[in-house]
Amino acid sequence: MAAAEALRDEAARTHHVTLALHAARDGDPAALNEAFRLVYEDVSAIARRRVARHGGNRTLDTTAVVHEAYLKMARHGEMVWQDRQHFFAVASAAMRQVLLDHARRRQSLKRGAGAAHVPYTEADSAVDSQTRDIIALDAALTRLAALDDQLARIVELRYFGGLTIEETAQAVGVSDATVKRAWRRARAFLHHELAGPSLGGEP
C-alpha cells in the first residue's frame, strides 16, 4: 500500500503544482512562487536521484530531469496544453536554480567551518570549475534578462530545460525560426559576458 499512498501523495502534489500554474497564468505572483518552489523540489529530487542511481558516472542529463518532472505531473492526466508550456518554463528556471544553489552551498561549505577536513581530489577540481561556471553563467543570464526577458527565457528553456527548438518555440509562443535566431544572439551575448571584459567591445 505504500506505493498507492505515494501515488496519492504525488497526485495531490501534482494538483497543487497545476493549481499554482493556473493561478500564476492569471497573474498571481505568489502562485508563481509557489509553483516554482514545488517544481524546484521535484527537479532537485529527481536530479539527485539520477546522480545517485548512476553512481560513478557523473553525468547529469538535465533534459531527462525536466522531462521526468513533467512525466510525473502528466501521469495524473490533468495538464492542459497551456499548463504544459508553463510547466516547462518553470521547470527550466527551477533546474537553473538547483544548479546555482548547489554551487553556492558548495562555495560556502568550502569557506565554512570544517572545510579543512575535506580532502581535495581530482573530482573536486572539476566540481570547483563547474561551480565557477554556473555562478558566472547565472550572473550573465540575469543581466540578459534585465535587457531582454524573452531571450533569457529562451536560454533557460533550451539550456537548462534541455528543450528542443520546437518545444521552446511552443513554450514561448513564437516561431521556430525566431527561437533559432534568438538563441544565437543570446549565446553570443552570454559568451561575450563569460569571456570577461577584456574581450569586450570597448575601443
Place this chain on the structure above:
Amino acid sequence: MSTDDPARWRRLDAVLDELLALPPHARTGRLDELAGNDRELRAEVEALLHCDETDDGLLDHPASDHFGALLAASPQLDGPDTELTGREVGPFRILGRLGEGGMGVVFEARQSHPPRTVALKVLRAGVFAGTQQLRMFRREAESLGRLNHPGIAAIHDAGRTGDGLHWFAMERVHGESLDAWLRGRPAPDTRAEIAARTAVCLAVCDAISHAHQRGVVHLDLKPSNIMVLPPSGDAAAGPAVKVLDFGIARITGGDAAQTTVGHEGRAFAGTLAYMSPEQAGGDVRDLDVRSDIYSLGVLYYEMLTGRLPVETGGAALPEAVRLIREQAPARPADLCRLLRGDPETIILKALTKDPAQRYQSVAAFAEDIRRSRDNLPILGRPPSTAYQLRKIVVRHRVAIAFAGVLLAGLVAAIGGTTFGLVRARRAEAAAERTAVFLESVFRVADPSESRGGAVTARELLDHAVADIDSQLVDQPQVRGRLLASMGNAYRQLGLYRESRPLLEQALALERATLDADDPRIARSHYVLAGLLRRLRELDAAREHYRAALAIREKARNPDDLAVSLTGLANLEVDESRFAEASDLYRRAMAITAESAGGDSPRYAAHLSGLALAQWRLGEADSARAMLERVVAIQRRTLAPDDLDLAWSLSTLGSFYADGEQTARARELGEEALAVQERALGPDHTDVAETLDMLGNLNHKEGHFERALALHRREARIWEKAVGTEHPYYGMALDNCAKDLSGAGRWAEAIADAVRARDILARTLPAEHRALTYNQVNLAVMFRGAGELGHARTQLEAALAVRSRLYGDDSLEVLEVVIELGRVSALQGRRDEARGHYERALAIAGSREDAAGEMGAIRSELAGVTAGRPAPGS
C-alpha cells in the same frame, strides 16, 4: 556589454539579428550602414559577432553535459539508505529507514544515554536545503516543541551535523497508520464498530485540540499522518493515537481563538481530498483552526462510511478543486443508516463549505460527538436550509439575551457596593474591569473577527468562564455575580452539569463576601435549587429552596417570597404530594394577591400550579375552572404570542379531552398551536407536541383524515429536528399509521407502522413500552387487513414485554389479551379465544379502573361461544 539600457540593447540586438542572417562576407558593409557614426555600437556588435563564431564549450552543450559532477558532490538522502545507516547523527546512531514525509526522511535511531530508540527526521535535501525548506523543517521542530500531549509524538532533540545535515529526534511510535488500521477493521455497519471508530476519532480530536490551544494548526491531517497504537491493557483508557507530520503546520502568535496562518502559508500543500475548500482553493489568508476541523470531518466521514465526502478521482484539477469547494458530500445516512440523525448532523456541520458555519473549535466538534454517543442532544445546529434561516435569528437572540444577563449581573454587582466613598471607588474599578471583560467576551462574537460570526453560545460561555477565573480573582463579588450569570446561561442551554459547579461556586463566593441576609444569596439558593430539581436531586433542591425562603421571609419582599414557595410546591408535585403542593401554591397566591392583585400574571402563574395539583388529586372540575381563570387573566395581560399562554391553553385542552369534551379541547389546542406558531415558527418541536395532541383528539373524534394531516406535519417537524432515525419520528409515524387504519387504508397503515416499528426497534431499548404500543397498533392493522398470523406474532411479543414491565394484571396486559382473543376467534381457534377472554375478565374484575370493560368483554366472549363473527372481521 557595456550597456544596461534595454532601449539601447534593443537597437544593438536588432542590428545583430539582421547581420547574423547575412553571410559573413556581407556583414561588414551592412554594419557600416546600420551603425553609422555610433562607434560604440559598432564595436559591441563586432564583439558579439566574434563570439558567435567562437566555439564555446559551455553553451553549445546542454547544462546536462556540464554540471553532473556538481550535483553528484552532495550527500544523498534519496539514494541508498545504507549511506546513512550506521552513521552518528548528533547523539544518535542510525539503525535504518522508517519512511519519509513531505520534506524529510525518517530513520530509526538509537541513543545510548539515556538509552532510547527514537524516530530521527533528517531534512531530505541534506546540505543543499533551500531556505524555504529549512524554514519549514525548523518550524515543524518548533511546532512539536510547543506541544506536550500523549496524542502527539514528543520531540526530544534537534540539531545539525558537522557536514550540514539538519535533524530532529522524536518519540518512536509503534503502531499502524490509520489507513492500515481501518483496513484491518470490520465494516462500520454495526453500532459496536462505529463506537470503536468514533473512539479513535475522539482521540485524534483531543490531540488536535491541544495543538490548537498551543497555537499550532496542523493543515495536513490525513490517515497516513495518524498512527493508531496497539491497545493497552487498560480497556477503560480507550484507544491511543499519535498525530504525526506537523511538516506544514502553522504556528501563530496568541491564543487559539486568534490562530490563523500567515500570508506566506503553503497554499498548495496537504493532500487535496482532506483539504478544506479554502485550503484547496489556495485562500491562504483564510486558513485557521477551522481548516483542521474540516479535515477532521473528512477523516470521520471516511472512518464511518468508508468513502470520501467528495470524490475527485479522475476529475481534472480545476474540476477537482471546484468539486471540493462546491459539491455537497453524499449524506452519511444514505451510506449507513446508523448514521441518521445526530451523527450525520455533526459530520456535515464539520464539512460545511463556509468555515463560519462549521464548528468553531475541535472541542465543540468532539463534544457533540460525545453527546451523540451518549444520546444527549447535540449543540451544533444542523446546516439544513430551515436552520440556516432560523440561525440568524437564534444567534442574535442568544447573543442579546446573554448580553442582557451579563449586564444585569454587572448592574447588580455594582449596585450592591455603592455605599460610602471608598466602596463607590471600588465599585468603579469593578465596573471598569467588568466592562473590559464584557468586551473581551463579545469580541469573540464579532463577525469581523477571524473566527466569523457563528460562535455558538456554548463557545461563548466556555470562553467567558475561563476569563472570569483568570481576570477577576481579586473581585470576589463581581466574580460571584458573573459566575452566577454564566451558570444561569448554561442552564438555559440545557447544560445542567456544566451549570452546577458555577452556581455552587457563585453561592460560596457570595456567602463569603456578603451579609448573611443579602438578597443575592437568596437568589443564588433559588436558582441552584431549580437546577438541582432538574437534576432530580430533590432533597438538595429542597434545602436550597428553604434557605432562599428563610432569607426572603426576613426581607419581606412578597414577590420573591411567593416564587420561593412555588419552587417548594413544584418539588412536592414531583414527589406526588399534591395536597402539600396545593397548600404551598395557595400561600403563594395569597401573598401575590395582596402585593400584585388577583388579576396579575404572577397570580395566574401560581394558580396554574394549583390547578395542576388539583387535577392530579382528582378534582377535575375545579382544576378546569381554575385553569379557565388563568387563561382569562393571561389573555388580558400577556402578549398574544406568549408561550405561557400557549402552555395554559394546551393544558386546558388536555383537561377537556380527558373529560370527553373533545370539541372544546380541540378549540383550545388549535389556539395554542396558533400562539406557538407565531412565537416559535412552524417548525419548532413544541409545535410538534401540540400537533400530536390535536391529531390524537381528531382521531378520538373519528376525524381520521384530519388527524392524519396533523400527524404528518408532526412527523415532518421531528424529521427536520432530530432526523428519521429517532424514536420521536418513529412515534409520529406510528400516529399516522393509526389514523390510516382508522380510515380503513390498511395497506398504507401497515407500511407506515412497519417503518415505525423498525425505527423504534433500532432507536429504543429492546423492552421499551413505546415499542409495545406500536406492536399492538400493528396487530390491529394486520387483523383489519386479514393477516391474522402477523397480528398474533405482534401481540405475543407485546404481551411478553408488557407482562414484565407492568405486571400480569395490568391494564396494558389486559388490552393485549382482549386483542389476542379477537384474533384467535377470527382464526377459528375458539377454545383459545375463550381462554383469552376469560383471562381478560379475571384481570378486569381485579381492578376498579377496568370494571367498565367487563360488559364489553363478556359480550365478545358470548359471541365466541355462540360462534358469532368477532368484531373487526
